[in-house]
Amino acid sequence: MSMIAAFYSSKSILITGATGFLGKVLMEKLFRTSPDLKIIYILVRPKAGQTLQQRVFQILNSKLFEKVKEICPDVHEKIRPISADLNQHDFGISKEDMEELLSSTNVIFHCAATVRFDDPLRHAVQLNVTATQQLLFMASQMPKLEAFIHLSTAFSNCNLQHIDEVIYPCSVEPKKIIDSMEWLDDAIIDEITPKLIGDRPNTYTYTKALGEIVVQQEGANMNVAIIRPSIVGATWQEPFPGWVDNLNGPSGMIIAAGKGFLRSIKATPLAIADLIPADTVINLTLAAGWYTAVHRPKSTLIYHCTSGNLNPCNWLKMGLHVLETFEKVPFEKAFRRPKANFTTTSFTNHYWNAVSHRAPAVIYDIYLRLTGRKPRVTKLMNRMLRMLSMLEYFVNHSWEWSTHNTEMLMSMLSPEDQRMFNFDVRQLNWLEYIENYVLGVKKYLLKEDMAGIPEARQHLKRLRNIHYLFNVALFLIIWRLLIARWQMARNIWFFISSLHTL
Numbered sequence: 001m002s003m004i005a006a007f008y009s010s011k012s013i014l015i016t017g018a019t020g021f022l023g024k025v026l027m028e029k030l031f032r033t034s035p036d037l038k039i040i041y042i043l044v045r046p047k048a049g050q051t052l053q054q055r056v057f058q059i060l061n062s063k064l065f066e067k068v069k070e071i072c073p074d075v076h077e078k079i080r081p082i083s084a085d086l087n088q089h090d091f092g093i094s095k096e097d098m099e100e101l102l103s104s105t106n107v108i109f110h111c112a113a114t115v116r117f118d119d120p121l122r123h124a125v126q127l128n129v130t131a132t133q134q135l136l137f138m139a140s141q142m143p144k145l146e147a148f149i150h151l152s153t154a155f156s157n158c159n160l161q162h163i164d165e166v167i168y169p170c171s172v173e174p175k176k177i178i179d180s181m182e183w184l185d186d187a188i189i190d191e192i193t194p195k196l197i198g199d200r201p202n203t204y205t206y207t208k209a210l211g212e213i214v215v216q217q218e219g220a221n222m223n224v225a226i227i228r229p230s231i232v233g234a235t236w237q238e239p240f241p242g243w244v245d246n247l248n249g250p251s252g253m254i255i256a257a258g259k260g261f262l263r264s265i266k267a268t269p270l271a272i273a274d275l276i277p278a279d280t281v282i283n284l285t286l287a288a289g290w291y292t293a294v295h296r297p298k299s300t301l302i303y304h305c306t307s308g309n310l311n312p313c314n315w316l317k318m319g320l321h322v323l324e325t326f327e328k329v330p331f332e333k334a335f336r337r338p339k340a341n342f343t344t345t346s347f348t349n350h351y352w353n354a355v356s357h358r359a360p361a362v363i364y365d366i367y368l369r370l371t372g373r374k375p376r377v378t379k380l381m382n383r384m385l386r387m388l389s390m391l392e393y394f395v396n397h398s399w400e401w402s403t404h405n406t407e408m409l410m411s412m413l414s415p416e417d418q419r420m421f422n423f424d425v426r427q428l429n430w431l432e433y434i435e436n437y438v439l440g441v442k443k444y445l446l447k448e449d450m451a452g453i454p455e456a457r458q459h460l461k462r463l464r465n466i467h468y469l470f471n472v473a474l475f476l477i478i479w480r481l482l483i484a485r486w487q488m489a490r491n492i493w494f495f496i497s498s499l500h501t502l
Ligand SMILES: CCCCCCCCCCCCCCCCCCCCCCCCCCCC(=O)SCCNC(=O)CCNC(=O)[C@H](O)C(C)(C)COP(=O)(O)OP(=O)(O)OC[C@H]1O[C@@H](n2cnc3c(N)ncnc32)[C@H](O)[C@@H]1OP(=O)(O)O
Pocket: 115, 116, 117, 118, 153, 154, 155, 230, 231, 232, 247, 248, 249, 250, 251, 252, 253, 254, 257, 262, 265, 316, 318, 319, 320, 322, 323, 340, 341, 342, 383, 386, 387, 390, 391, 394, 395
């Protein structure tokens, strides 16, 4: 019997961020491996016109939960959505709900966060720091609490090159930052943001670092652990390979490349592409929850959930695998043929952005206008370039993350748990993983049917022919202009013609 699965059976578990990418994978695994768990409380806000119940219904009826519904048919009864907005005081939780949470919760998984790179500091602090502080305050009033697991990111200290499984101090104490957000106005916050974030690339990584300090300070008397995943990608094995449901990180870029939008990217080809599958992150998270509650380590343990030091893959290898997979499973209705390369200098990057990104978008929009349709490609292209510029930092640096705690945890698991809650990335075959990832993007994000592949291939052939025709036409126009204006060109032309008549 799995010790981890047995631990979560009969437990009341509180999850924040359960509607997010990792939150869903976490819930799914919990229900699948511990169907006897007592209840999962999830803090959810109404969104996009949907009530809490509608949001939960949608999640449980998604493909991700198909296996769970077989194993645990009463899963609907075991999820208790609690109306909560982490931006509000006390999360806006009703008194009755709060009482139930405080008296029953055994384990907390704190996954909620803003993962946007461009969030204003005030908002990022509110969600990634203040809400974490409030949740810890709630946790401190829970008599039955056995473990508090906080999801952070391996990039919280991305200003360093070698990162250990420790919490690093920030120049300003989180409490001071939280206080100052209350009385500083937005204009001043915007002005001091670059100074505060220093050599980190965005407010996301900075506020996640502050959040960790808060966890260490406020969670000193609790059983607390921090998980630091690197770049989370589609699932590797469970509940099935290739599941992904948002555009963050590489997923959006895979779509952009497969649809022929992304043709070049400023990246360091040999830098490590530290991807980690979502199910690996969740297996480690659940194992850490068990270890923290049962073994009660004396200090807050931090677990790096990264692939680079155990099974490295670089961006060149990854990019090539992605492109190779497009040959087998092309995406439908591509804008151009998927073909991309890396640029390594700002000059070549600007050049290829102009030639391969902006120019085709403008030309296509002119064509749409001429045919009476609404131009839309330049807007899409600008959005992709903005996203690309935000990701650039992460594809041009390499980091070394030590993984002593993670390896220690692996060694503490029984052989059954090592199999059931596998987070050993050394077993990951990148080629196979990337193929499944691209396939998953096609199926679960783009909702494209495999039956459409022959048509997608035909479309790519048409694009290739258009490309050749376009190049020939361009060549003829340029040649014609040269002949009209340049004597030397005329001479070459006459020379070639005379060769022909010989
Ligand atoms: C010879 C050599 C050959 C070699 C060949 C090589 C070829 C290479 C090409 C191969 C293919 C590529 C394969 C790999 C690519 C590498 C990519 C690099 C990935 C690196 C990722 C590093 C991330 C690491 C960070 C740490 C991880 C974390 O901790 S958190 C998770 C990461 N967080 C994010 O990713 C969030 C980022 N997003 C944002 O910050 C914002 O969304 C934004 C600033 C980008 C946009 O904000 P904006 O307000 O403008 O828009 P928004 O309201 O958010 O959305 C508007 C619409 O856009 C859609 N959208 C949102 N995000 C994306 C996206 N990522 N991609 C595409 N579209 C996106 C969104 O749905 C909205 O759509 P509508 O609703 O329809 O309007």
